[in-house]
Amino acid sequence: MSITADRTGELVSRALDVKGRSLWEDARRRLFRNRAAVVSIITLGAIALMAVFGPLFLAYSYDYIDYSVVSCAPDWWPDPSVLCNAGGSHWFGTDSVGRDLLVRTLYGARVSLAVGLIATLVSLIIGVAYGATAGYLGGRIDELMMRFVDVLYSIPYIFLVIILMVIFNRNFFLLFVAIGAVEWLTMSRIVRGQTLSIKQKEFIEAARASGVNGFGIITRHIVPNVFGPVIVYVTLTVPASILAESFLSFLGLGIQEPLTSWGVLISEGANQMETAPWMLIFPALFMAITLFCFNFIGDGLRDALDPKDR
């Protein structure tokens, strides 16, 4: 029997193209077939673009105070009983000191997205390195490393943040540290679990039989293979970080005036919910849409990367 008689062999040789189709490309194809995920990616992209470039085209700066239009509704506001009307150029109305709410919402988006992405990145780097190492080494070291994570888990992070804030004063940078320090714990657990299951796979043993050392196995074989589940978790960590930041800001521990974030805006808006609902509605709407988008993308990625266990 000839060697090329493999059934698929015939098919493959008929369509002889040298380029292979990697699992990533497969996943991308499946992702782009998921309508919710595609819409979310576009929406999120639009929000990000608006946050970065929007303020450049707006008439007001985020800290320009205009006492003539304090807590005024946008002029298209349907409820006529509002106190005042901000006029044509304040599309989202103004806040309690007369600043333009649109530009502040976009600035809030910058801060919130930045916090979400940077804190996630921090947690990703620490979590993957820590989790993959613990999982790969296994045994007593793994045990120790994970108990340390458990200890950190048991510290209520709000207290931690409050203490940090008291000691180091309120500081933009500290916010990333505080959120990142909490989020990497879960990440490392997920990565460790994935590593443990991948470690059992035959191709790891095959790599060991090929003489690859521990570092090579972690970087070349384990990390690329845990990336699927990790990337899904990343898309869920970003909204979690955004929420954490807004929670801290809501408590007054986050971003400082005049800079703002969605959390700060929502907190201020909530105070004036009855008299000036637009101050709550717009930032809250933006945040809700962003969180939805991230979750839909995460969902789509999960299905795309792991089509078997839907």
Added chain:
Amino acid sequence: MPQPILEVADLNVTFTTPDGMVHAVRDANFHIDESECLGVVGESGSGKSQLFLATIGLLAANGKASGSVKYRGREILNLSQPRLNKLRGSKITMIFQDPLTSLTPHMTVGAQIIESLRTHSGLPYGVAEKRAMEVLELVRIPEAARRMRQFPHELSGGMRQRVMIAMATACGPDLLIADEPTTALDVTVQAQILEIMRDLKTELKTAIVLVSHDMGVIAGIADRVQVMRNGDIVEAGPIDDIFYRPRHDYTKMLLDAMPRVDNPDRKGHASPAPTAKPEVLLNVDDLKVYFPVRGKGIFSKTKPLRAVDGVSFTLHQGETLGIVGESGCGKSTLARTVLTLLPKTHGTVVWMTRDLSQISESDQRRLRKELQIVFQDPLASLDPRMTIGESIAEPLKTLERDLSRDAIKSRVRDIMNQVGLEPGWINRYPHEFSGGQNQRVGIARAMVVKPKLVICDEAVSALDVSIQAQIIDLIVKLQADSGMSMIFISHDLSVVRQISHRVMVLYLGRVVEFADRETIYKDARHPYTKALISAVPIPDPKAERAKKRVRLSGDLPSPLDSRAQLSFLKSKLIDDFDAEQYRPKLIEVAPGHLVAEHDPV
């Protein structure tokens, strides 16, 4: 002429998948008569399982069946589920490949059989219980009363499959559909299960459909056979016609591809080249590998699990040593210990002149250039995120660091050519290939560094027979070209016998018999070897019918049980689970033929 139990006409099965429609079964026409056994043979993807799932309405949600299926003249295809349920489980029953996943884990075995009985025949509890006991005894489950109260995970694979058969026969079905019922089991257990099914056929007059990829399994039991390929029934007929006068090329090819334990040298297939090089490459002496296993409870002592317990052998240059044994006999552990992938507990492994346990870890790594391994599961042993080119290049990158990128690439292309892979596929990924092709990649990865010894750990067990034959031919050819030595590990004695110069039979970590390929079959002395040989099904109905069977009763005992190793030397047994037992010695009965001590049979 009596009416057939099941009549299938123009049955088509299609699946809607994201990649388009898949036609799994095309225009199937066949019938099953009262108390006959129909064997259905085909390789993976031939649609043989889907055909019967469709027949009894168990297709996956994205599947669609059309045509006609008549049970005793009544149309049952695409019948509503409640009406089908009345039929299924009482008149038509099915057994699947994996008995663990087919049994509910949280119910005792007895409760499950009783439940099925009560649902279908409405028997009062006491009667159902008695009947359940009867069927368990029918499938020869020892201590049926105690087994009734056990949960599925407490039973061995063979026991579970028996329970499945008991459950399937409890209501007295007309038709029993067995889908690869013995594929997940060891050969000796497989032989027991097949015997039970043979008895069911004669005693209960149940018609049986036996779906299998193994011509040998079919040969011993079926009355008629149909061969399937890519969704078509390519040939059907009485068993003797199919086996002795096959008309379709595919049937001929399947029969030709089956390795036969009674004849290792077959026309058209490679046999190992004779070797007479006296140079000893590998010398393993009294190797022991124990794993500590903790007992139940907090203060329990750890006990050693004797995975490999005093194995010695030598391997010459250019020689192939076959290692056979059932699951849990320590054959894979032995291979990994020789490769220093696992630490040994005792003994020496000398490679050329160096003791492998004495050398440093970095030297060990360098040694991997000379010792390579091919794994069982071709897809699992390749990193799914790497192209096959990268996978093949990996040992080169780590073991021959001074090679340039171009040199690596040309070496990879060369080896791909040698193992029958198109060098143009270098950037493709494992999931784009079939199992056989991926196994070629695995072989290429092992061979690319030009090793002196390659260990094939069940390297062909996961493949279809026709692919298996190709891979074996490839391995033999590569060995003849390169003059390497091989250790070929398999649970399948017929495959091992075809490829090896000498064969070693392992039982629970110990060698029970060691002889050359002719002697091990013609002059087997140890009762375990005899049982193993007799359990291997031969794809030859006449030989199967005429075969005198040497049976082992029950399952392979737990390797934690110190009494287990003395199963064949009961006269020296100390009846205590933990006692330090006598170790049977190997006796040289003829030059090069070693047999472990055993009680006279």
